[in-house]
Amino acid sequence: MQTKTWQLPDNFIIGAALSAWQSEGWSGKKEHQDSYLDLWYKNNKHVWHDGYGPAVATNFRNRYKEDIGYMKEIGLTHFRTSINWSRFLTDYENAVVDEEYAAYISDMIDELQAAGIEPMLCLEHYEVPAVLFEQYGGWASKHVLELFLKYTEKVLERLGDRVKHWFTFNEPIVPQTRMYLDAIRYPFEQNTKKWMQWNYHKALATAHVVKLFKEMGLKEKTGAEIGVILNPEVTYARSTAAHDQEAARIYDLFFNRVFLDPSIKGEYPEELLDLLKKHDIMFESTKQERLIIRENTVDTVGLNLYFPNRVKARTSAWNEDIPFHPERYFDPFALPGKKMNPYRGWEIYPTIMYDMGMRMKEEYGNIKWFIAENGMGVENEPRFKNKEGIIEDDYRIDFISSHLKWLLQAIHEGSNCQGYMLWAFTDNVSPMNAFKNRYGLVEIDLENNRNRALKKSAHWYKSLIETGRFEAEDEEIYK
Template structure:
């Protein structure tokens, strides 16, 4: 079989990601420090696969030195995680720091740096404090925006001397989409106006934190950068017909450009604003807030990208008795013959990497960005163990190879992509799916005290990082 070797640029990040709530566990957590995810788990434990949730997770809180040693063994250049807002403070309204948790974060950052791994830190990865959600409506409140900025200031003061890569949010659209748009997560309220207000307030919070970051001079003093991690879905219309093209354009407005445009361009698409007015779901804003968004755009973007999104024009009547939903304009479309991850139910289509890269190059000023998440979740991975009890996850190696090939192709054509982060470093808890689908380079053995074992992909990833070469099979030669 013929192969082709692609060179990976010397400054191209090759790392892995996780989050605080999905790894740390509740060890040391005080009774009033629940996050939204903790609240959801406590109220709906039965919907989490086999009852696993964030209570123990991977116990990173107590085993971070062991995990960071594995990062060093694999050779990760960067590790992205989050600080748990709900645990970093004991008083969210007065920004009182929990020194015990803050000292733990200090230790993690120092341990990463000591082992040659660059930390990349997100301020909120679904870890909105439950108290702010229950008392003030979470991100529906402008006051919560101000408290988030105060939290960010405390974090920067403590860690900005060592951390060079900062993000306000991971996937800022997700929680409210699941709760208020689709009503499939606690507390199950279909309310499109709330959904859109959360969207706006998170965009405003990002701009205000960027403003704080600039005013404090972290860019100039420490060479640090601040951005946001979004999950725009590369959206393909069913056909070239105008009605399908319009369906894809409107989907893109509601789910992709709603965060991309304010973060990078400092403004909202006019067509989106008109649709919000038309359907009576416009967010509340002031001219001063819109000005803050306009002049405080991000330095760079993290992009989480797993699968394509395919839509077509609606072919069935809309139920006018229900609140407005953007699917008024579209329906899902399943491409015949598509390649699937049967465990996760997601289409596998590596060209999304190239298509997203070219879009950012052509439509968003070729802003600096990187893949902040990409990966493949598989069930029952223990069945793929060899005689040495190492999981032979060749499917993951192929998945990474195919997607990285498309990404490097775009880089070669001038896309300003600076790296690739695999989701995830270890297997970890996911919303509802818990440990059902495994994503990690490192196995978490739930039957054996959550002990860690490198998978075949971890050894392969180590060689990829060492050689800076991606070996790609020549498909034409294989036929």
């Protein structure tokens, strides 16, 4: 198959992402400043690959100037990360700022901007303080929501005049899905109603932050925007048959529209609310809260897209004696002959970029959006080093190219996509998988003081940013 040269639109963002907890390490952290992730790691260190976790991570906290130097060398225009809520404050009830950590965040922003890199900051990337999780049940509690707003106000008071890209949450559905729906992460409790309450409180928190943003006049003062970063799974039915289509529709309600709709449209799908009531998992809410959601939708949305989700109608009866789970309505479907990333166990299907782009255009008012994460994790990358010691990660270059190609087709057809952020800037710690699968443009050498080195993909990414052009297979795409 022949290749073709593709051209990015003017002013298209090309950047990379990395969260606080996955990079900073614990240097300077006070004893009581654990996040939920720190708590989980301390309680279940053995389930993290080779025992690596957030304790050291990539040591970004002490090496951020070095790392920003690599960002500048690559030519990143934007860098997305998070502020660690559990570390930004010393007193969560009264929102007392940890001046040492706040100074680090301020210095990091200065360093980024001096390098010509726009910071994009997320207020919570799984980093709910452990003490709030233990005392109040985390996001099950309205009090925790109130404390999050106090924290947010402190952050915006200090940094709101310097940063133009703000986000409430990264993948707000993920922690509670792992904890309370599938019960595969600490504290391993299957509680679907609690799962739904966490979902609701995070959607409500986003609306409250949007309201605060308006009240502070940040958009008028600086042109700043407030959004949320979601991870909708582009869901395909096994077949065109009604039963399979229904399975895909219900999956979409529970896992995608549960955040897309309140964040962008200001309301929940009535079909979803009916199902929550039917199965006695309806979240507790007030009319005033629902009004806040309706009147405070986001300016922009980041979407993390890695793989497609495929489902089919259930082929066995659901056991009504066990707690409700959305899987009552569907089974996973493995597409025969699918292309796979064998290391992560995820299907590679770049068409998700186009299909999601068209959905944002047609179902969500063509809101301004961007790819907040997309990337490929590969195990044992040192085996791909050449004689100069550079990891030749052509598979990553091919992955990015094929996804960008489909994204450009969506833009060509009118989808309001503003950019692409690669996960990740460097190799980093992931939940449980730790450093097993590597995602970075920059290698982190765990055997050699976590020294850094650019991979082949970093040089390719630099060329992409400088020229706005890339090569990809000229396969048939939607017209």
